[in-house]
Amino acid sequence: QVQLQESGPGLVKPSDTLSLTCGVSNYSVSSSNWWGWIRQPPGKGLEWIGYIYYSGRTLYSGTTYYNPSLKSRVTMSVDTSKNQFSLKLSSVTAMDTAVYYCARKDPSGWYFDYWGQGTLVTVSS
Amino acid sequence: QSALTQPASVSGSPGQSITISCTGTSSDVGGHDLVSWYQQHPGKAPQLMIYEVTKRPSGVSNRFSGSKSANTASLTISGLQAEDEADYYCCSYAGSSTMVFGGGTKLTVL
Numbered sequence: 552q553v554q555l556q557e558s559g560p561g562l563v564k565p566s567d568t569l570s571l572t573c574g575v576s577n578y579s580v581s582s583s584n585w586w587g588w589i590r591q592p593p594g595k596g597l598e599w600i601g602y603i604y605y606s607g608r609t610l611y612s613g614t615t616y617y618n619p620s621l622k623s624r625v626t627m628s629v630d631t632s633k634n635q636f637s638l639k640l641s642s643v644t645a646m647d648t649a650v651y652y653c654a655r656k657d658p659s660g661w662y663f664d665y666w667g668q669g670t671l672v673t674v675s676s
Numbered sequence: 677q678s679a680l681t682q683p684a685s686v687s688g689s690p691g692q693s694i695t696i697s698c699t700g701t702s703s704d705v706g707g708h709d710l711v712s713w714y715q716q717h718p719g720k721a722p723q724l725m726i727y728e729v730t731k732r733p734s735g736v737s738n739r740f741s742g743s744k745s746a747n748t749a750s751l752t753i754s755g756l757q758a759e760d761e762a763d764y765y766c767c768s769y770a771g772s773s774t775m776v777f778g779g780g781t782k783l784t785v786l
Contacts, residue, residue, distance in 0.1 A: 596779045
């Protein structure tokens with residue numbers, strides 16, 4: 552089955568850019584799919600960050616959809632050579648401290664069927 | 677895009693049934709039959725329990741069921757078991773290819 556694994560720095564300084572990658576196993580990121588990110592501040596609920604649609608066969612490949620509240624600071628991309636996708640969040644503050652999950656949105660539905668284990672990112676000087 | 681509204685906590689005894697509500701608007705929950713539910717145990721990643729309001733993924737117990745009326749979706753767990761104690765989150769399609777989560781509900785099995 553599809554396996555996802557987040558990686559990246561666990562500590563980021565305020566005003567810097569948070570960068571995470573999600574390695575995908577047993578599935579090709581090049582297949583028609585939506586690859587997403589969700590975060591969870593300590594002790595709080597889940598927040599959808601966004602996703603990127605990737606397919607090697609359509610003009611829409613690389614299309615991104617972001618949470619309006621984060622849109623100005625978020626960038627997502629796919630690296631097919633490494634079978635992974637990435638998240639960048641700029642100008643971070645302590646409010647961005649959270650566990651970040653990568654997930655796959657089901658190709659034909661609006662739900663996340665596979666999740667990574669999550670990685671805690673702390674924003675602090 | 678506001679978070680969907682869920683009760684902060686619910687509780688029940690083993691063997692009983694509980695229902696968790698998830699209230700949104702006509703732009704999200706009420707406008708589409710695209711509500712999903714996730715179970716999250718402490719320190720673990722969320723797990724899909726229900727999708728498209730009523731459907732269960734393979735491997736999920738039939739004790740879990742979903743429904744929707746107007747702008748409110750519900751998750752019902754019957755025959756409550758100790759292992760059901762967890763946080764539960766609803767999620768809905770919110771138009772323009774966006775999604776929104778609920779604030780989460782902590783289920784305590786007494």
